Amino acid sequence: MESNEKLHNKSDNPNTRQAVRSARKEAQKAERAASPKPKTDEEKKPLFNPFFGYKKRRFPIWQRLIALIALCAIALFAGMMVGYGGLGHRSPWAVFEPATWQHIFDFLKTK
16 A cells, blocks of 8 residues: 555656656756857847748648649549449540540530
């Protein structure tokens, strides 16, 4: 029973959350104190930086958008080939022929 009381007593146990947090804060303070201070005005950071804490991305947003559009196009063409060739029991490459599309548009226009 005494061993359980020792484990749950926060003042004796060095691994409590509060002890870990305080040790982490002390380490951060020591790290800040050890870092060199900027000496000139050019080296000082601006007072307001909207990108504070910004990490450079591996792939920028514009590359992600291009990749998404390319993947959608590939999925569209693959789906057309599977639908026309696999489900329609025809040649999958025939979906790219203009005559096939003309037939589809003519079918849709006539009711």
